[in-house]
Each structure stands twice: as C-alpha cells, then as structure tokens.
Amino acid sequence: MNDTIALLQNHRSIRKFKDTVIPEEQIKQIVLSGQAASTSSNIQAYSVVVVKDPVKKQKLSELSGNQQQIVESPVFLIWLADLNKIQTAIRLHEDVELKQNVETFLLGTIDATLAAQNAAIAAESLGYGIVYIGGIRNNPQQVTELLELPPLVYPVFGLSIGVPDQEPDLRPRQPLEAVYHEETYHNERVVSAIRDYDEVTRHYYATRKGGVGRGGEQETIWSREMLRRFNSDRQRGHLHGFLTDRGFELK
C-alpha cells in the first residue's frame, strides 16, 4: 500500500460542494493529467469542455435530471468522444471521410474515459471531490447545442469537481470473486458472489446516510436494484438516434 493506492481506494463520489473556486493552474494540471493517460495508438480521440458559467451549469443540471451538484461544483467538465479532430486531421491531406464503425466509436469513448479517470484522480489528489454525471446523456442533443459541439463529437459524461461539503460513507464494492477471475471466467461462482454482495448491500442501503441526490435509508439489495433499473424503459433509448444523427456509425 502506498499513498496513491490509498487515494484510489478511498474514493467516494461527492454530491455536495462548497463554492470555493478552483485556481486556473490546478484545472490545467487536472486536464494535463488526463492527457497523460493512455490513448489508442496516440489518436487522442477525445476532448473536454469546462463549464464554469452559472447559467450554463444550471441548464446542464436541468438537462441531466436536475442534478444539483452540477450547479454547486465550481468546475464542470464534459468529456467528449471526438472523431471531429481525426476527421479534421485527415482533411489536411485528403478530402475523404474517415472510415467508421462501432470500433471507431469505441476508440473515442475509451480514450475519453481513460483521460477523465486520470483527471478525476488528479483532482482527488489535490483534495477535491468528484462525481461522474452520466445524466449528461439524458438530453444529448440539447447538450450538443449548448456546448456548440460539431458533428462526430458526443458527450460521454460530465465530471463535477469541487471542495467536498459532505463526507459520504465508502460504498462497499462487490466481493473480489464477483469481479476477478483467474485464467478463465468462472461463471459458476457468479450467483454466490452476487448473493454475498446482496447481504453486504442490504446493510449498506438500510443504514447509509442520505446525501444529495441519494435515496437515504432503503430496504433493498443490489440484485433487486439491478432488476428495477434494467427491467424498465428508462435506458436512454434516444441515444442510438442521437449518435447516428451526429455522424457516428455503430455498424
């Protein structure tokens, strides 16, 4: 164990922030740390928009399911899968369209995610709290217009950064056996690992402190939450249409 591993393993999402300003030099170091992450064959098929403007944060909050932490956080980063940069680079040489499929979509998505996670860790190492906002995909077309995103760019998620104004419990993760397999995938162990985790989460959900945007105490277990979530039609069914409208090919 070292300080970096302790930092990683001490992560909890922060959903309530003080209105302390983050110095520009620190924002720059956070983004540069993101840029230092691995990128597939150095294509760097991502970019990031920083939003500090309160009016714009308010709009983004409304578009993301009224997540108040977006308004409260002094810095809101929207991470973008960006094939526009690649297309622009190609057009400096030949007037052709880049060849796309689900692989190129993945390249941008993975590059953006690797960079964002490095930035999140850099922010946490500076004492800030962070939370990812997948809700940015609730209304991606409106987000696209607000941020003036060109075609071949889509918002993967947001990242709120600020000084924490809460100390949430560490959320227990799945037991190692549910996640980690040696040499082959051991599907025969998955049910018992889920049942073990269900018992851990039964206690967690029953006793956790309710934070902003969280439910507070509930009688539930993890597997039941998965049923509730994935047996509904609330799964951003607009996303495929949005992505193809913006020029992504998912073939």
Next chain:
Amino acid sequence: MNDTIALLQNHRSIRKFKDTVIPEEQIKQIVLSGQAASTSSNIQAYSVVVVKDPVKKQKLSELSGNQQQIVESPVFLIWLADLNKIQTAIRLHEDVELKQNVETFLLGTIDATLAAQNAAIAAESLGYGIVYIGGIRNNPQQVTELLELPPLVYPVFGLSIGVPDQEPDLRPRQPLEAVYHEETYHNERVVSAIRDYDEVTRHYYATRKGGVGRGGEQETIWSREMLRRFNSDRQRGHLHGFLTDRGFELK
C-alpha cells in the same frame, strides 16, 4: 504538483518487461484499486480475467497481432464489459431479460475502462509498467472461447503489467488547445492546434528510439498517421457482428 500528479504525468506505455513475478498480494491491491473507481449507479458492469499461464499468454499474443509484450508481462489482465452479472442478478428475482441498447453497452464499456485505468495507476504507483492492448479486439471470438466468457460479456482491452525493461521517451501529447475548450467547443481552433501538434510529432517521430512493437525513426506527422489509419479498412469490421452474436444490442 504532488506525487500522484507527477506519477500520472510521467506515464509512458511499457512494451518490454523483465520476467519478475508480481506478488499475489500486489495483484489483489491493483484489482481492488480498480474496483474503487466510479461505476454508473453502482452497477459494476465489468469484470477482469487475469492470465499468467505462459501457453495462454502466447495464444492471446497471437490473437492480438503478435504483441510480444503480452508474453513477456508476468500479469496480463483482460478487462471485460460484463452485463452477464446484471442478467444473473435480475434472474434471482424474475425470469426476464435485461433491457438493452447502445446505452447499456456503453455502461459496461465505461465501467470497465474506469476500473482498468485505476488499476493501471495502482500498478504504476508500485513501480510497474503497463500497456493497454486494444489488439484483444482483433479476434474477440477466439479470445471469448479461450477465456470461456459467457454471453453478454466482451473483452474491451488487455492490460499488460510488469517490471519495465525499457525507458521509452515520454510521447508528446496534443497541445492543450486541441483538447481543452472553455464554455463551448471552439472548432475554429482545431486546425491550428493540429498543425502545431504536427510539428511537435514531426520531431518526435524522426528522433524517437524504436522500442518493441514500435516503428523507430520515421518521417511522418500526426495528422498523416490519422489519414493512414482511418482511411483503411483495418478497423475491426467484425466487431459489430461479434457483439451482437454475444447478445449485446447496439440499437
């Protein structure tokens, strides 16, 4: 600047490893660090297979474009987007299929990537070198058979970890202006940012030391490399068919 940010910004991919064994306790800490990463609504829709068996690593190397670093690295982690776990959890309550679309595909992919990047940083903090292996998507069906992956699971990428046996140059990233936008996306700046980066990479490609799996000195620039790469049909066109065969819906 602090030690963690210095670690992040000092990242370079390592493609040549000593055959030093990584203690089991450290592998565990690396995976636990991965598990501590953010996950969308705590779904933890990913898992990881560790491969240490030399015969299996040799096969995975052949399936990934003969990347020798897979064979050399003592620990090869294959990160999986895993909706099988979610489906299994749901079936503990009701005999229904989880509802899928491109959003659920993204959830698993992003969860796997966040966890992997945390694991990569944990490994680097322990003095190991890492390299991501996107080539694991070259022959995903064969990888699936070799690792006995159930349906609704796909290999996103591999991650080789080991004691570095090379000191590659730090690869220059794009200038901040190519990546970082304030308040809105500034598309009008992208061409000049790419041209600036092209000059930086002209020097880098011309003078870099050739490492394992790298080309060595070349007369090229970044934007030309993008043309070469994205104007070809080498874009893993099999991936869509593979993913739908494995039960993923990309609608």
